[in-house]
Amino acid sequence: xxxxxxxxxxxxxxxxxxxxxxACTTIKPHQSxxxxxxxxxxxxxxxxxxxxxxxYDKRVLPYFLKSDIVRFREKFIEQLCTISGGPCRYTGDTxxxxxxxxxxxxxxxxxxxxxxxxxxxxxxxxxxxQNQLLSLLAPMRSDIIYR
Amino acid sequence: xxxxxxxxxxxxxxSLGHADNGKILATSGVGPIEGGAGGGIIPxxxxxxxxxxxxxxxxxxxSEADVKDYTLSSHGVALGLYDRVETSFSQLRFQNKxxxxxIKQNILGIKTRLYGDALYGTWPQFSLGLQxxxxxxxxxxxxxxxxxxxxxDIYLSTAKIWLAGPxxxxxxLNANLRYSKANQLGLLGYGTKSSDHADILFEVAxxxxxHRRIAVGxxxxxxxxxxxxxxxxxxxxxxxxxxxxxxxSITLAYLQLGEIAxxxxxxxxxxxxxxxx
Numbered sequence: 418x419x420x421x422x423x424x425x426x427x428x429x430x431x432x433x434x435x436x437x438x439x440a441c442t443t444i445k446p447h448q449s450x451x452x453x454x455x456x457x458x459x460x461x462x463x464x465x466x467x468x469x470x471x472x473y474d475k476r477v478l479p480y481f482l483k484s485d486i487v488r489f490r491e492k493f494i495e496q497l498c499t500i501s502g503g504p505c506r507y508t509g510d511t512x513x514x515x516x517x518x519x520x521x522x523x524x525x526x527x528x529x530x531x532x533x534x535x536x537x538x539x540x541x542x543x544x545x546x547q548n549q550l551l552s553l554l555a556p557m558r559s560d561i562i563y564r
Numbered sequence: 565x566x567x568x569x570x571x572x573x574x575x576x577x578x579s580l581g582h583a584d585n586g587k588i589l590a591t592s593g594v595g596p597i598e599g600g601a602g603g604g605i606i607p608x609x610x611x612x613x614x615x616x617x618x619x620x621x622x623x624x625x626x627s628e629a630d631v632k633d634y635t636l637s638s639h640g641v642a643l644g645l646y647d648r649v650e651t652s653f654s655q656l657r658f659q660n661k662x663x664x665x666x667i668k669q670n671i672l673g674i675k676t677r678l679y680g681d682a683l684y685g686t687w688p689q690f691s692l693g694l695q696x697x698x699x700x701x702x703x704x705x706x707x708x709x710x711x712x713x714x715x716x717d718i719y720l721s722t723a724k725i726w727l728a729g730p731x732x733x734x735x736x737l738n739a740n741l742r743y744s745k746a747n748q749l750g751l752l753g754y755g756t757k758s759s760d761h762a763d764i765l766f767e768v769a770x771x772x773x774x775h776r777r778i779a780v781g782x783x784x785x786x787x788x789x790x791x792x793x794x795x796x797x798x799x800x801x802x803x804x805x806x807x808x809x810x811x812x813s814i815t816l817a818y819l820q821l822g823e824i825a826x827x828x829x830x831x832x833x834x835x836x837x838x839x840x841x
Contacts, residue, residue: 527586
């Protein structure tokens with residue numbers, strides 16, 4: 418088949434429509450995510466499982482050994498509760514402030530994402546719930562790395 | 565043969581090792597027949613391996629397509645540098661199952677990420693790639709009246725990954741525009757004696773991760789139709805890819821390659837395995 422311009426235009430339009438459709442199905446209220454995570458109790462369980470994974474991860478453990486893990490636990494629970502639509506308000510420092518000067522690179526960030534995924538797997542969260550949470554956390558990346 | 569053995573050795577060594585590069589599982593794509601990162605029959609905007617901007621990564625791929633009258637096998641290596649540049653070398657081998665047609669082609673590829681991050685960016689990732697191909701066996705291309713036995717394709721590639729896409733599953737969409745004079749990937753040469761005309765061709769791939777380690781998807785590749793009386797048709801496939809670890813991926817596909825060198829309805833299977841460091 419010849420790649421005539423009319424045909425390319427048609428295909429580009431089809432591609433744009435596909436992009437839009439996916440974008441639309443992606444925008445969903447996060448009302449139910451807090452419930453899907455198991456509310457306060459489930460979020461605490463996830464946070465503990467996450468901290469356990471970090472303990473075994475030599476790529477990132479040094480960063481956590483330097484921080485106050487009790488405070489990290491408290492603020493992480495608060496943040497998950499807040500972004501998942503739960504009845505909380507995050508009272509910690511901004512992501513930029515927390516991570517400034519820590520010299521966190523892409524490799525460290527992705528290691529943490531992997532630890533969080535392992536933690537979510539360990540407490541048997543469904544893939545859809547995992548993906549919803551990850552998609553809410555992902556935009557924080559630029560506030561965390563190379564700060 | 566030497567290349568092939570070296571590729572097998574690399575895949576084994578790679579898959580046994582522990583790939584420690586920083587990117588997230590499966591964001592490297594798999595190894596397409598023409599080398600580099602992509603799906604089965606088209607390249608994707610992502611770069612091969614899991615190297616972040618501070619790392620380099622090497623991968624080795626072998627693939628085997630088995631359609632009605634032909635086999636098309638490929639093996640190659642790709643080097644990803646600092647999430648910016650990917651260079652690749654692959655050798656394709658195209659054989660007719662019932663006669664002596666046996667065509668080898670070398671493909672040297674380079675791809676650079678122009679903008680964005682398919683996974684974390686708001687906008688898609690854009691990459692620009694070149695594939696320089698040269699035939700080692702030129703007789704068939706010459707006998708069909710091809711103008712050249714080597715040539716260079718240029719492609720612009722764009723990809724986006726949604727972590728929570730349709731059905732709350734991670735989804736990928738990739739589209740390419742390719743500028744090419746190639747007849748059947750260049751296996752039948754480039755252009756014709758009567759025309760040096762180049763086409764702009766559209767390629768698209770979509771994939772959905774039904775599980776964190778398993779993706780299903782489809783690809784479509786628009787093809788030119790340069791040689792009179794030797795029809796060439798668009799290619800498509802449906803695939804399933806399995807990522808047991810960052811060191812290994814296995815892809816199975818069902819191919820529909822249409823008419824190739826006067827033999828119609830070339831459908832069949834595709835298998836590919838990739839090891840990464």
